[in-house]
Amino acid sequence: MARILITSAIPYINGIKHLGNLVGSQLPADLFARYMRARGHEVMFICATDEHGTPAELAAAKAGKPVEEYCAEMHKVQADLAKGFRLSFDHFGRSSSQRNHRLTQHFAGKLAENGLIAEVSEKQVFSIDDNRFLPDRYITGTCPNCGNTSARGDQCEECTKQLDPTDLINPRSSISGSTNLEVRETKHLYLRQRALKDKLEAWIDSKTDWPILTTSIAKKWLNDGDGLQDRGITRDLYWGIPVKKGSEDWPGMEGKVFYVWFDAPIEYIAGTAEWADANGLDDAAWERWWRTDKGASDVTYYQFMGKDNVPFHTLSFPATILGSGEPWKLVDYLKSFNYLNYDGGQFSTSQGRGVFMDQALSILPADYWRWWLLSHAPENSDSEFTWENFQASVNKDLADVLGNFVSRVTKFAKSKLGETVPAGGDFTPAETALIADLGARIRDYESLMAQMEVRKAAAELRAIWVIGNEYLQSAAPWSAVKTDPARAEAIVRLSLNLIRVYAILSQPFIPDAAAAMMQAMGSDDWTWPEDVPAALRALPAGHAFTIPENLFRKITDEERADWQQKFSGVRT
Numbered sequence: 125m126a127r128i129l130i131t132s133a134i135p136y137i138n139g140i141k142h143l144g145n146l147v148g149s150q151l152p153a154d155l156f157a158r159y160m161r162a163r164g165h166e167v168m169f170i171c172a173t174d175e176h177g178t179p180a181e182l183a184a185a186k187a188g189k190p191v192e193e194y195c196a197e198m199h200k201v202q203a204d205l206a207k208g209f210r211l212s213f214d215h216f217g218r219s220s221s222q223r224n225h226r227l228t229q230h231f232a233g234k235l236a237e238n239g240l241i242a243e244v245s246e247k248q249v250f251s252i253d254d255n256r257f258l259p260d261r262y263i264t265g266t267c268p269n270c271g272n273t274s275a276r277g278d279q280c281e282e283c284t285k286q287l288d289p290t291d292l293i294n295p296r297s298s299i300s301g302s303t304n305l306e307v308r309e310t311k312h313l314y315l316r317q318r319a320l321k322d323k324l325e326a327w328i329d330s331k332t333d334w335p336i337l338t339t340s341i342a343k344k345w346l347n348d349g350d351g352l353q354d355r356g357i358t359r360d361l362y363w364g365i366p367v368k369k370g371s372e373d374w375p376g377m378e379g380k381v382f383y384v385w386f387d388a389p390i391e392y393i394a395g396t397a398e399w400a401d402a403n404g405l406d407d408a409a410w411e412r413w414w415r416t417d418k419g420a421s422d423v424t425y426y427q428f429m430g431k432d433n434v435p436f437h438t439l440s441f442p443a444t445i446l447g448s449g450e451p452w453k454l455v456d457y458l459k460s461f462n463y464l465n466y467d468g469g470q471f472s473t474s475q476g477r478g479v480f481m482d483q484a485l486s487i488l489p490a491d492y493w494r495w496w497l498l499s500h501a502p503e504n505s506d507s508e509f510t511w512e513n514f515q516a517s518v519n520k521d522l523a524d525v526l527g528n529f530v531s532r533v534t535k536f537a538k539s540k541l542g543e544t545v546p547a548g549g550d551f552t553p554a555e556t557a558l559i560a561d562l563g564a565r566i567r568d569y570e571s572l573m574a575q576m577e578v579r580k581a582a583a584e585l586r587a588i589w590v591i592g593n594e595y596l597q598s599a600a601p602w603s604a605v606k607t608d609p610a611r612a613e614a615i616v617r618l619s620l621n622l623i624r625v626y627a628i629l630s631q632p633f634i635p636d637a638a639a640a641m642m643q644a645m646g647s648d649d650w651t652w653p654e655d656v657p658a659a660l661r662a663l664p665a666g667h668a669f670t671i672p673e674n675l676f677r678k679i680t681d682e683e684r685a686d687w688q689q690k691f692s693g694v695r696t
């Protein structure tokens with residue numbers, strides 16, 4: 125048994141995520157976690173909401189709520205949606221937790237001790253009436269380029285021109301509208317990433333099993349142009365983790381918080397500590413996943429994320445870990461994804477274009493989405509969601525192949541042979557051939573799942589469903605029952621056992637349908653079919669089964685057209 129630590133990139137708190145976000149990190153991470161558990165490994169699967177920073181403050185202000193209250197509510201919304209999609213996190217934490225406060229302050233303190241923090245003075249806009257510094261996004265004014273009167277201090281959304289707050293005509297505070305602004309000096313902390321460049325490069329060079337895409341992105345950031353840059357880790361904001369050096373105050377940094385990019389990945393560790401707290405366990409329980417001096421040396425750590433997050437997880441977060449000089453676990457394997465596009469364009473959160481997690485669950489069960497998203501995961505290139513493809517995939521793969529097999533076997537068995545696994549007949553060369561084919565395919569499936577080849581694993585699973593259908597079609601128990609009932613009984617006995625094996629194999633992809641299949645087979649034995657012939661005898665003659673309720677329904681053309689229309693425009 126291996127010990128497997130899995131983290132999914134943590135979703136930002138402001139709003140509900142779309143299906144492109146889901147398939148880029150949380151969903152494939154869940155697939156892998158479920159598979160590794162099914163194989164008997166000890167798994168720790170952590171995700172959380174990323175709660176700090178300006179966008180959260182602005183979203184809370186827009187909702188007319190204190191930011192703490194807004195984040196608590198949105199965390200609950202995201203946690204419920206994660207449950208709805210059956211994401212099997214061991215813990216879904218919050219980057220605003222006290223655990224993350226203490227760990228982030230701890231890391232900053234260690235980095236300072238090791239000479240890796242620089243204090244830098246900068247000029248920033250201060251709002252006298254609001255009594256605070258304003259980040260670029262908090263300053264509104266007229267765009268010098270197009271005349272838009274509500275351009276933001278970092279960018280004009282009308283003409284997309286990148287701006288500095290000082291470019292704006294008639295600048296004002298986005299909080300109060302006050303124009304009583306001035307430029308003041310403020311001090312910030314920088315992580316001296318350049319001083320860690322050699323260490324980072326040596327570490328990345330040691331990762332010979334990483335995909336070229338991952339290492340090339342990291343190398344580009346390390347070496348292109350002026351190379352890896354030092355990076356600010358503090359902000360003049362209210363909402364965040366107060367800047368401290370470990371548990372000590374940091375002179376000159378009063379009233380400042382850590383920059384969200386610095387504290388967010390530390391939440392992977394803090395989330396595991398939150399898991400221990402939630403389960404009444406002590407520090408040793410989570411440290412054995414993260415500290416190589418406290419039991420984590422046999423842990424293999426996998427991260428899942430979209431490609432835009434790769435530089436950050438190969439450089440900035442490792443810089444924090446390596447710079448601490450402490451024996452924290454570094455990532456062993458990083459699985460990254462390209463983008464999922466939506467019906468001829470892009471998913472857009474700001475325009476509400478595409479299907480969002482809450483909308484998806486309101487029209488169809490989680491398994492339908494899980495299957496389509498995972499079987500079309502954007503691994504080697506971007507992929508595209510279209511309603512035609514979604515309809516075809518659900519109707520063919522789930523309804524016609526898997527659902528049809530289960531339905532035909534159980535209905536035929538019950539109507540002709542009774543409500544228990546029939547006893548008659550022996551396996552013939554047809555069954556021997558099926559078992560051999562199945563065995564080879566299951567070994568392929570295992571290997572693809574272990575390598576996180578998500579699309580290929582889905583294709584192999586589908587092929588495993590297909591061979592059951594083909595066997596049933598050619599063995600034709602509905603013909604055999606008329607002339608040789610014992611032969612029909614042998615076919616049905618094997619087929620009922622196959623339903624149970626399908627439940628086990630399919631569970632990482634479609635957990636609800638898998639549970640329904642297992643329940644219909646009157647079993648709770650999820651033992652992985654390492655020994656395929658034995659697995660196909662697990663349900664003995666006389667064992668009771670039932671016909672599952674319609675496992676999958678088909679999507680009609682009318683529904684498809686209706687949804688295509690409904691999700692094309694602005695989210696209301």
Ligand SMILES: [Zn+2]
Pocket residue numbers: 267268269270271272275280281282283284285
């Ligand atoms: Zn403009």
